[in-house]
Amino acid sequence: MRNVAHFNLPARLLHWTMAVMILVMLFIGVAMVTSVAHYHALLALHQPLGIGILILAALRLVNRWRSPPPKLPVELPGWQRKAAHASHILLYGLMLGLPFVGWAMLSAAGYPIGLGGAVVLPPILPRDPSLYAWLRPLHTILAYALFGIILAHLGAALMHGLIRRDGVFSSMAPHPIR
Amino acid sequence: MSLLNDLTGAAPGLRPRAVLLRLGAIGALVAGTTGAFAYAGGWLSPGDLTQARIVDRFERVNGPHPGFRRNHAKGLCLAGRFESSGGGERLSKASLLAAGQVTPVTGRIALAGGQPYAADATMTVRSLALRFHLSDREEWRTGNNDIPVFPVRTPEAFYQQILAAKPDPTTGKPDPEALKAFFAKHPESAKAAALIKARTITSGFADDTFRSLNAFRFVATDGTETPVRWAFVPERAATAESPAQAGRADKNFLFDDFTAAVRQAPVRWHLIVTPGSPGDDSADATLPWPSERASIDVGSVIVTTTEAEATGNCRDVNFDPLVLPVGIVGSDDPLLSARSAAYAQSFARRAGEPKAPSAVLDTPMSGAGL
Incomplete structure (x- = not known):
């Protein structure tokens, strides 16, 4: 295996922490909207977890800007390079956008957004059910989109790690192997 | 290869x-x-009860009424305040229960059922939903009914009951056979229905008692949790409904009487909290707790104004019973999460629908109260 530069430690920590958080979040979200028995318990997890993801995504963007990721291997076909680039823009957009849409839609619905204890987030939109009626389905559509892109990302990462073995996977591995 | x-x-x-x-x-x-x-996401278990199916069934039974709540559709907004007596301080650290604390309150009185234009009838179950506006955006939302116990124990039974209790279009009453079959399957509901039927029906909203029905838990400063139920007990003496009321031409007489009463003088309810003892079932809303349980007067809700439902007021609020301040948490009653889920579904659906005016409009100042 060739020696390829790694993502820095904060990037790897953030990636794997957020990978778990986002997957858990998507599963909570999809279960929550149909569940009767566990609706409230799942909602109580969903809100603080979403704000946690928003904060970590912002930190991650800052880290990425200060410490740019390693370059993709030169032998990677152009279309794959473009797909990788586009999917990462979408991933970042959704990691930041989904929590914001969630926060905005709950503001429009007039729900207090509790993060545990007496901590309640301020609304970021005026109370307006017609706005909520737009944002609520948007939140769902974006969540499905994020799940789809994560599946593509997972498949592509494993292609790099198991088949191409070009160092792209190990650049983000928790314990990089040379 | x-x-x-x-x-x-x-x-x-x-x-x-x-x-x-x-x-x-x-x-x-x-x-x-x-x-x-x-x-x-439930795609592999299509038979499971979901929040959408509960609300679908309300829509099926009541017909489409876009823009309105799927249940408790006919209502009137109210506003006032809560004055704490301090009596609840020991059991709950909720800031609104601190002695002398005054908390702004908004809310809604309503009639149960999904018909927004049904004529008022004294027999119809009445509800009092309240929203306490604590400091720092904390809220307590609570929906209460004027029945002694809830008719069902589980969300599944609730789902079946909506259909079993559906009024027949020709008789206006539920199909007795369907109700009988439901009660045979749910004896706890048969007992609850008998208690509900035996309740005293008062002349209106202002002299009615509204109960939490579900149990909650009060959390004290030291972390001690106490199961509780509560009731909003009117300060004015209850008078029984009279046959004359039913004969009135005003289809909104219950709401109009309330508006008139509030115009005359603020309408007050005492918030009476009943701590449960070990052995009192907190997960079964069909069972009354023994009447000898102590009760604590923790303060008064004082309603000073009413207002017809309109954009931005109580019409656009989801009175989710699990929007709770620090110091109050839900119990193990399975109906609580189900109410929360079904209300959210109802709210999401009506949020995007065109709105029609409520049947209950602001009555002119020359009403019965003046």
Whole structure:
């Protein structure tokens, strides 16, 4: 295996922490909207977890800007390079956008957004059910989109790690192997 | 087979068989994750009760009434304040229960059922929903009914009851056979229905008692949790309904009487909290707690104004019973999460629908109260 530069430690920590958080979040979200028995318990997890993801995504963007990721291997076909680039823009957009849409839609619905204890987030939109009626389905559509892109990302990462073995996977591995 | 190696850009050392195996493993992982997601979203268990199915059934039984709540559709907004007596301080650290604390309150009185234009009838179950506006955006939302116990114990029974109690279009009454079959399957509901039927029916909203029905838990400063139920007990003496009321031409007489009463003088309810003893079932809303349980007067709700439903007021609020301040938490009653879920579904649906004016309009100042 060739020696390829790694993502820095904060990037790897953030990636794997957020990978778990986002997957858990998507599963909570999809279960929550149909569940009767566990609706409230799942909602109580969903809100603080979403704000946690928003904060970590912002930190991650800052880290990425200060410490740019390693370059993709030169032998990677152009279309794959473009797909990788586009999917990462979408991933970042959704990691930041989904929590914001969630926060905005709950503001429009007039729900207090509790993060545990007496901590309640301020609304970021005026109370307006017609706005909520737009944002609520948007939140769902974006969540499905994020799940789809994560599946593509997972498949592509494993292609790099198991088949191409070009160092792209190990650049983000928790314990990089040379 | 080396075509596969070329297509995938496989590393030089990998044999075609290995590439195939690894591709299969990746495919299986992606498919498995998708399957787990579908399972979590309920796609693999279409028979399960969902929040959408509960609200669908309300819509089926009541017909479409876009813009209105799917249940407790006919209502009137109110506003006032809560004055704490301090009596609840020991049991709950909720800031609104501190002695002398005054908390702004908004809310809604309503009639049960999904018909927004039904004529008022004294027999119809009445509700009092309140929203306490604590400091720092904390809220307490609570929906209360004027019945002694709730008619069902579980969300599944509730779902069946909506259909069983559906009024027959010709008689206006539920099909007795359907009700009988439901009660045979749910003896706890039969007992609850008898208690509900035996309740005293008062002349209106202002002299009525509204109960939490579900149990909650009060959390004290030291972390001690106490199961509680509560009731909003009117300060004015209850007078029984009279046959004359039913004969009135005013289809909104219950709401109009309330507006008139509030115009005359603020209408007050005492918030009476009943702590449960060990053995009192907090998960079964069909069972009354023994009447000898102590009760604590923790303060008064004082309603000073009423207002017809309109944009931005109580019409656009989801009185989710699990929007609770620090110091109050839900109990193990399965109906609580179900109410929260079904209300959210009802709210999401009506949020985007065109709105029609409520049947209950602001009555002119020359009303009965003046």
